[in-house]
Structures are given as structure tokens and as C-alpha cells.
Amino acid sequence: MDQFENYAGQTGYLSQLQKTFLTGEQMVHAYLFVGPAGTGRKSVVRLCIMASLCRGNSKPCGECGPCRRVMADTHPDVHTLMPEKGKKEITVGQMREFLKQSAVRSFEGGNRFFLIPEAGRMNAAAQNCLLKTLEEPPEGTVFFLIADSITALLPTIISRCRIVSFHPLDDEECVRRLLAHGLSEEDAKIRARMASGCVGQALSIDAEYLKRMQTFTEAVFGLHSREGIPRLLNQYKDEKDDREATLDMLSVAVRDILAVQAGQLPAEALRNAPQRAAYAQRVPMEGSLHLMEVIREARVRLASHVTYQTLLESIFLVLPEEYEKWPW
Numbered sequence: 001m002d003q004f005e006n007y008a009g010q011t012g013y014l015s016q017l018q019k020t021f022l023t024g025e026q027m028v029h030a031y032l033f034v035g036p037a038g039t040g041r042k043s044v045v046r047l048c049i050m051a052s053l054c055r056g057n058s059k060p061c062g063e064c065g066p067c068r069r070v071m072a073d074t075h076p077d078v079h080t081l082m083p084e085k086g087k088k089e090i091t092v093g094q095m096r097e098f099l100k101q102s103a104v105r106s107f108e109g110g111n112r113f114f115l116i117p118e119a120g121r122m123n124a125a126a127q128n129c130l131l132k133t134l135e136e137p138p139e140g141t142v143f144f145l146i147a148d149s150i151t152a153l154l155p156t157i158i159s160r161c162r163i164v165s166f167h168p169l170d171d172e173e174c175v176r177r178l179l180a181h182g183l184s185e186e187d188a189k190i191r192a193r194m195a196s197g198c199v200g201q202a203l204s205i206d207a208e209y210l211k212r213m214q215t216f217t218e219a220v221f222g223l224h225s226r227e228g229i230p231r232l233l234n235q236y237k238d239e240k241d242d243r244e245a246t247l248d249m250l251s252v253a254v255r256d257i258l259a260v261q262a263g264q265l266p267a268e269a270l271r272n273a274p275q276r277a278a279y280a281q282r283v284p285m286e287g288s289l290h291l292m293e294v295i296r297e298a299r300v301r302l303a304s305h306v307t308y309q310t311l312l313e314s315i316f317l318v319l320p321e322e323y324e325k326w327p328w
């Protein structure tokens, strides 16, 4: 069973939220949870609701009827508004329907909760419609808005909400949480880096994708001569994978190599990446820094008109160049 404590370090308001929803004291009508996906925003919303509706002894117990209904998304006093399938925006029509339910009495006698997990997708008309309700909220209603950032929301909406911000964890803490989810240490470390400390994102990375990325990274560091470049380019230039993530993955690899070269990570850390391990041994740190810089530049130019193939090639060319500079 999930607990508030699992999200310590992701938001400074955790104990305050826990206390508020357990006691009902100082509860406000609208909360805005802001932060990147995977930082526990939705999980904490769910815990708040369970804490408020739970009929067990140590709340939220996760076992009583209300707790179970909240976890199964079937509680009649918990309403969720999502964009319609295939639609980008939450429209004013949808919002009106959603808000009608706020005028209905509670089914189970407690507070009623209204969730908008993708609040950033409400269009302006929908936000204005919501605003009227937030200005005069019906007794016993609590709204939870979740957004990646506040930029898509009207200032008038923001000012009606208690803002609770969520942050990614540092690598070490993220790895610790992932280990608690039963991941192997190596898997946890790679995922933590790829997800930049967002536990939920780290857990959702597909194992196949991870394997493909590892194979790609090894192939890049295996480029000892220019002859290997065309084949590797052909293989990856049209990859449908997230290109930013692919370049980030390479940055992470170079970061690890630099850490090994600087003695901050044991060489053992690269034991399952023989090509990277060989590179770390043979090429000095200045070569790794050069590679890092080229990857960084490519990352910036992703948004420009330069083709992905050209960017990949600029990175690939660094490898044989560095290997040649530092022969055995």
C-alpha cells in the first residue's frame, strides 16, 4: 500500500497535506499540483483523497471500502476530467458537464473530489467556466488540478488554488526508490539517469527500449574507424525513437565515462558496457569532454533545420578521431 512517506523529498508540503486531509483542518477548495510527470503528483492526490474518505484505523488504510474504491477509480464522490479521446483540449462543454456533478450531494457522506489531471490542456473558455465554480465552490468540494507547469493556466485560476510544487529527486535518492520497487541496481541506475530523477517516469521506461538504447550506445563507442559510420548511420538515422532521449542517453554514457576517468565511479560500473569501458581506458578526459560538447551541440541543433542524420554523423565522427589520437 502506497504511503505519504514514499514521496518525501518530492514536495515540501507533504506533511502539511497529510495532516490537512487526515483532519480536514485548513483544507482549501482547490489545489494545484505542479511539476514534471513522474514526481508523484497523481499518487499524492490519491493519498489525500483516501486520507479524507478512509474509514479504517490508520488512515489511509488501503483496505476499507472507500480506500479500495478510490484506488479502483470507482468512488462515486471522486470525479475525473480528462480530454476526450483524440482531442488535445478540454473544452467548455466538457467542463460544464463535469461541473454539474459538483452540485450533486455526496453519495457517501464525505467530501467530494474533482480531479483535472491534465489541467494544462483546458482551453481558455473551459478555464473561465471552471473559474466561476472556484470562486464560489459548493460546500464540501475539493478540486485537484495537476499540471507540468503553470504557464498554460490563467492567472485567475492560479490565484484561486493552493499551489503545491513537485520536484524530481537526485539520482541517488531516485535509485533508492527504484530499488524498493524491486529493480536490479544496474537497471535502477540507468533508469534514474534517463528519467532525470522522476521515479514514475523511470518505472515506465520500456525494457525493450532500454535494451535498444544500450545496444546503440555500445555501437557508437565501438566506432574505432570511420568505415563503421555509414552502416551505423543507416541503422539509426530513421529511428522513430525519441531523438532527444537518444542524444540524452549518449550524454549519460559520456557522463559515466567521465566519472570513471575522474575516479568518482569504479571502473566496475562499466562492466556490462565493454566498448564504453575500453573508451574510458584509452581516451583521456579531454577527449570525453570534447565528445560531450559535440553531443550537447547536436542536442541544441535538434530543433533547427539540420537533419538528424547530420547530427548523428557529427557525433559518430568524434569517436574514430579520438581513438586515432590516442593509439595504444
Ligand SMILES: [Zn+2]
Binding pocket: 053, 054, 055, 056, 059, 060, 061, 062, 063, 064, 065, 066, 067, 068
Ligand atoms: Zn481506508
